[in-house]
Amino acid sequence: MTLAQTHPLHAHGTHSSRLIRALRGERPETTPVWFMRQAGRSLPEYRALRVGTKMLDSCFDPAMASEITMQPVRRHKTDAGIFFSDIVVPLKAVGVDVRIEPGRGPVFNAPFAAAADIAKLTAIDPAIMDELGEPIWEGVRRTVAMLLEHGGSDGVAATPLIGFAGAPFTLAAYLVEGGPSKDHLGARALMHTDPAAWEALMTWTAEVTGRFLRGQVLAGASAAQLFDSWAGSLSARDYETHVMPASRQALTHVRDLTYVIPADSDGTPATERAVPTIHFGVGTGELLPLMHDIGVDAIGVDYRITLDEAERRLGGGVVLQGNLDPAMLAAPPAVLEAAVADVLQSGKSAPAHIFNLGHGVPPGTDPAVLTRIVELVHAAQ
Amino acid sequence: MTLAQTHPLHAHGTHSSRLIRALRGERPETTPVWFMRQAGRSLPEYRALRVGTKMLDSCFDPAMASEITMQPVRRHKTDAGIFFSDIVVPLKAVGVDVRIEPGRGPVFNAPFAAAADIAKLTAIDPAIMDELGEPIWEGVRRTVAMLLEHGGSDGVAATPLIGFAGAPFTLAAYLVEGGPSKDHLGARALMHTDPAAWEALMTWTAEVTGRFLRGQVLAGASAAQLFDSWAGSLSARDYETHVMPASRQALTHVRDLTYVIPADSDGTPATERAVPTIHFGVGTGELLPLMHDIGVDAIGVDYRITLDEAERRLGGGVVLQGNLDPAMLAAPPAVLEAAVADVLQSGKSAPAHIFNLGHGVPPGTDPAVLTRIVELVHAAQ
Numbered sequence: 010m011t012l013a014q015t016h017p018l019h020a021h022g023t024h025s026s027r028l029i030r031a032l033r034g035e036r037p038e039t040t041p042v043w044f045m046r047q048a049g050r051s052l053p054e055y056r057a058l059r060v061g062t063k064m065l066d067s068c069f070d071p072a073m074a075s076e077i078t079m080q081p082v083r084r085h086k087t088d089a090g091i092f093f094s095d096i097v098v099p100l101k102a103v104g105v106d107v108r109i110e111p112g113r114g115p116v117f118n119a120p121f122a123a124a125a126d127i128a129k130l131t132a133i134d135p136a137i138m139d140e141l142g143e144p145i146w147e148g149v150r151r152t153v154a155m156l157l158e159h160g161g162s163d164g165v166a167a168t169p170l171i172g173f174a175g176a177p178f179t180l181a182a183y184l185v186e187g188g189p190s191k192d193h194l195g196a197r198a199l200m201h202t203d204p205a206a207w208e209a210l211m212t213w214t215a216e217v218t219g220r221f222l223r224g225q226v227l228a229g230a231s232a233a234q235l236f237d238s239w240a241g242s243l244s245a246r247d248y249e250t251h252v253m254p255a256s257r258q259a260l261t262h263v264r265d266l267t268y269v270i271p272a273d274s275d276g277t278p279a280t281e282r283a284v285p286t287i288h289f290g291v292g293t294g295e296l297l298p299l300m301h302d303i304g305v306d307a308i309g310v311d312y313r314i315t316l317d318e319a320e321r322r323l324g325g326g327v328v329l330q331g332n333l334d335p336a337m338l339a340a341p342p343a344v345l346e347a348a349v350a351d352v353l354q355s356g357k358s359a360p361a362h363i364f365n366l367g368h369g370v371p372p373g374t375d376p377a378v379l380t381r382i383v384e385l386v387h388a389a390q
Numbered sequence: 391m392t393l394a395q396t397h398p399l400h401a402h403g404t405h406s407s408r409l410i411r412a413l414r415g416e417r418p419e420t421t422p423v424w425f426m427r428q429a430g431r432s433l434p435e436y437r438a439l440r441v442g443t444k445m446l447d448s449c450f451d452p453a454m455a456s457e458i459t460m461q462p463v464r465r466h467k468t469d470a471g472i473f474f475s476d477i478v479v480p481l482k483a484v485g486v487d488v489r490i491e492p493g494r495g496p497v498f499n500a501p502f503a504a505a506a507d508i509a510k511l512t513a514i515d516p517a518i519m520d521e522l523g524e525p526i527w528e529g530v531r532r533t534v535a536m537l538l539e540h541g542g543s544d545g546v547a548a549t550p551l552i553g554f555a556g557a558p559f560t561l562a563a564y565l566v567e568g569g570p571s572k573d574h575l576g577a578r579a580l581m582h583t584d585p586a587a588w589e590a591l592m593t594w595t596a597e598v599t600g601r602f603l604r605g606q607v608l609a610g611a612s613a614a615q616l617f618d619s620w621a622g623s624l625s626a627r628d629y630e631t632h633v634m635p636a637s638r639q640a641l642t643h644v645r646d647l648t649y650v651i652p653a654d655s656d657g658t659p660a661t662e663r664a665v666p667t668i669h670f671g672v673g674t675g676e677l678l679p680l681m682h683d684i685g686v687d688a689i690g691v692d693y694r695i696t697l698d699e700a701e702r703r704l705g706g707g708v709v710l711q712g713n714l715d716p717a718m719l720a721a722p723p724a725v726l727e728a729a730v731a732d733v734l735q736s737g738k739s740a741p742a743h744i745f746n747l748g749h750g751v752p753p754g755t756d757p758a759v760l761t762r763i764v765e766l767v768h769a770a771q
Contacts, residue, residue, distance in 0.1 A: 197717035336578035
């Protein structure tokens with residue numbers, strides 16, 4: 010691990026933003042809110058910008074990726090931007106041949122299912138990303154500059170950017186299947202049929218995704234979220250034995266990165282803190298304590314269990330993010346308002362709560378509903 | 391509800407089979423075992439038989455459906471047959487236009503998403519199934535005759551047939567989306583956007599699937615399993631409010647059907663029992679107590695949680711079915727054997743245990759592995 014590197018953006022004030030304060034376990038007067046997949050197909054300005062550009066090309070175009078990241082921040086006045094990317098971007102950023110098929114998802118030319126294929130894949134040195142990832146880092150730098158100009162949602166701080174990376178298991182699930190699958194059986198079987206090949210794949214993937222996250226933080230992201238989208242397909246035992254070590258390993262790449270809370274006029278000296286991390290997966294109610302134990306500051310909770318039940322399972326004292334069911338987004342206003350109030354109430358069980366959906370924004374969402382939710386959360390006491 | 395109808399097959403001995411005894415809460419000397427989706431693509435004899443016949447046509451062909459149901463019983467020596475069918479068969483059996491696209495699943499000409507579409511659908515009288523379902527009932531009758539000739543796995547009783555039906559929510563999820571979907575968002579949203587239309591749809595679907603199950607039992611099935619494949623996409627609150635009543639309603643169609651345990655030579659008088667029911671859904675660890683509360687004899691447990699954890703959540707005293715992870719099926723023999731032993735050990739927490747997978751048999755499974763598992767379970771002490 011390198012020496013601690015102090016984070017540049019915090020000099021601009023995100024250390025006092027609602028999001029970063031909540032991630033420190035403080036309770037800002039107003040609950041911060043953002044939405045997973047807020048940048049994307051629910052926004053007409055996104056669909057207009059993307060015409061004629063393929064998904065992965067847009068991720069590697071710094072002007073486009075930064076503009077797309079900014080769109081929901083401007084429109085909804087969310088308390089954070091989430092860097093526009095895709096789960097397979099870090100793989101492309103080390104030279105793996107992958108494309109995204111509309112309506113299907115990431116597809117590789119051939120699955121990495123056999124030990125020989127995995128050996129070829131893991132022969133790629135993940136360090137190559139530091140160079141090949143330059144369009145991503147530039148996208149982050151531009152976004153951070155735009156967010157600074159945009160200002161903070163509370164009129165004081167700059168709006169923080171959250172870096173995005175898929176967790177090793179979720180990446181491995183795509184790699185082993187060669188594309189999307191329903192229950193990730195190929196990956197889940199490989200860990201039992203060939204544990205050595207599986208471990209090699211996970212170790213490599215952890216390096217790739219860890220470097221991807223580190224690059225975003227070094228370029229100015231104020232926090233980092235690890236998305237283990239498919240972890241919910243695992244039993245707790247398989248998660249703990251065959252997945253958790255790699256997720257922990259991925260996070261070591263950002264653990265030495267810190268930011269500074271400046272000295273206060275009342276004499277409180279400046280303090281240095283690690284850049285905060287969030288961990289989320291779909292349908293992971295059974296795995297929350299393990300997902301927390303990889304060493305993160307906050308746990309994202311899917312809509313299936315309530316936040317107070319999540320807090321109970323975590324043993325208390327853990328910052329939570331979540332968890333309005335996306336199925337509520339088209340409900341009549343009174344039903345939606347009651348659901349938002351329920352989530353806010355349940356979130357009071359945690360030391361701090363970051364409001365979000367319990368899953369990504371569905372593409373068909375009416376963006377006005379998201380704007381309304383931000384208003385509701387910000388108006389709540 | 392009609393008067394109790396005594397079940398014909400039990401005169402032939404399935405009342406003393408391992409499966410039915412376990413479903414009564416007894417512990418037979420040998421743990422019964424069968425596999426969800428045991429009849430199907432994992433078997434070469436199935437693939438040969440299906441050449442040139444579409445999925446739904448095979449379900450409505452009594453000779454073919456019964457032969458397919460028998461194939462795994464003969465090959466693996468399982469303790470039960472599960473009637474070969476598909477989740478949408480009861481819909482076709484009331485005249486709904488549906489087809490199954492290979493590699494995709496059930497597809498309707500148009501989704502039943504708006505109140506007007508649902509009104510048109512629910513105008514179909516479910517009672518029409520009693521007549522249109524005749525090819526299904528005939529398939530069951532033929533299967534039961536073949537199972538009687540086949541004999542019981544333990545050399546004493548006949549092998550029992552389990553009737554198959556999808557639960558109302560899982561059927562509704564397909565209907566509202568017009569086909570398969572990843573997170574069943576259409577159905578989950580409808581229950582909040584238009585609760586009246588949702589309730590009408592669920593009430594109708596409960597009648598359809600309940601009659602489908604009843605028809606199979608009247609034709610000779612010894613038990614009935616309700617598959618709520620997609621219930622795991624629901625929060626406990628939505629399940630309880632918007633789904634559970636319809637599942638309970640579906641089961642009222644078999645609740646009055648009974649079988650007789652003959653008088654014993656030691657003087658125990660003959661007793662009449664309700665035909666036993668099993669309830670299963672994927673990823674439903676959070677919902678088990680509610681799924682039990684609809685009034686079933688056994689709960690099928692998915693592979694994500696252990697059987698002893700399931701028993702703990704159910705409060706004890708509930709017969710369990712499950713739950714070897716299909717991801718183990720390709721593992722080296724020693725790993726597989728240890729996993730089977732683990733499931734058997736964990737199943738000892740329940741009053742009785744029916745061994746099964748924690749999900750359906752994957753199409754690519756080596757059938758020899760399934761035969762081996764039956765041997766392992768039957769040899770276990």
